[in-house]
Amino acid sequence: MLLKRMLNQVADLDRLFQALADPARRAIVERLTFGPAAVSELARPLPMSLPAAMQHLGVLEAAGLVRSKKVGRVRTCSIEPAAFSVIEQWINARRAEWEQRLDRLGNYLKTLESEGDGDGSGT
Amino acid sequence: MLLKRMLNQVADLDRLFQALADPARRAIVERLTFGPAAVSELARPLPMSLPAAMQHLGVLEAAGLVRSKKVGRVRTCSIEPAAFSVIEQWINARRAEWEQRLDRLGNYLKTLESEGDGDGSGT
DNA sequence: GGGATACTAAAGGTATTGCTTAACTGTTTG
DNA sequence: CAAACAGTTAAGCAATACCTTTAGTATCCC
Numbered sequence A, B: 001m002l003l004k005r006m007l008n009q010v011a012d013l014d015r016l017f018q019a020l021a022d023p024a025r026r027a028i029v030e031r032l033t034f035g036p037a038a039v040s041e042l043a044r045p046l047p048m049s050l051p052a053a054m055q056h057l058g059v060l061e062a063a064g065l066v067r068s069k070k071v072g073r074v075r076t077c078s079i080e081p082a083a084f085s086v087i088e089q090w091i092n093a094r095r096a097e098w099e100q101r102l103d104r105l106g107n108y109l110k111t112l113e114s115e116g117d118g119d120g121s122g123t
Numbered sequence C: 001g002g003g004a005t006a007c008t009a010a011a012g013g014t015a016t017t018g019c020t021t022a023a024c025t026g027t028t029t030g
Numbered sequence D: 001c002a003a004a005c006a007g008t009t010a011a012g013c014a015a016t017a018c019c020t021t022t023a024g025t026a027t028c029c030c
Helices: A002-020 A023-032 A039-043 A050-062 A082-119 B002-020 B023-032 B039-043 B050-062 B082-119
Strands: A066-071 A074-079 B066-071 B074-079
Touching (some): A002 A023, A002 A050, A002 A082, A002 B002, A023 A039, A023 A050, A023 A066, A023 A074, A023 B082, A039 A050, A039 A074, A082 B082, B002 B023, B002 B050, B002 B082, B023 B039, B023 B050, B023 B066, B023 B074, B039 B050, B039 B074, B050 B066
Antiparallel strands (some): B066 B074
């Protein structure tokens, strides 16, 4: 079950990054950060047909970035802030690793320097 | 020149998210957070041919996530930490907007509540 | 009921992506 | 020099992504 969770996280990241890789989809997300909106409201500013915009919404919803609920004939979409934290966690994990590495490198260089005081074998 | 900058940033985000949307490319990035590596070293764990891995590296480099330098016959790749901040800035901008919105919503609800004390026109 | 509205479903076309294999260039090493 | 090594280039192919048009369905308003 641990392996499954890891694989799911990989697939989640695939879907999240893929979803945000399209400018039209980011535009939808940007609009939704200001508050919920109906499908046609989201589609109106986009330079494409309404079905195309719907497909983008489908991608965003599949990625978990957007959720929506239909009442009457209008579907209202809103943003899912929690989804972003998956991306941020991934980035932060990378940063933690390379900063740790740079720390070790710094310490190593400092060690060389102080050893050099008594050694004198530098160029 | 301001418009151009904005358009470039859109294209940058396209390339960044697109680059990270592939598990093989994320695997390369994850490997590089531990330190620089040669092309073949990066390709070895990937379930694909070396030219395929090279193409992934090309995508990462075009996105600015990786830089590389060839010395002799070996090209050494390393990560470009600054590239991640473009993504983080975009996410943080979204977060700033929706948090601001939620604050306004909270204040509004509090206002309703305190007005209700003297008004009594609730349901 | 009948027309406008809001969305959905389906089919199809073009472009891009991710991979392959094969052939090739430049760099060490025995 | 010859062979192994590390990387690169190019061509081609199957799958996917993004968009279109067309044709629906369900809801709302008069």
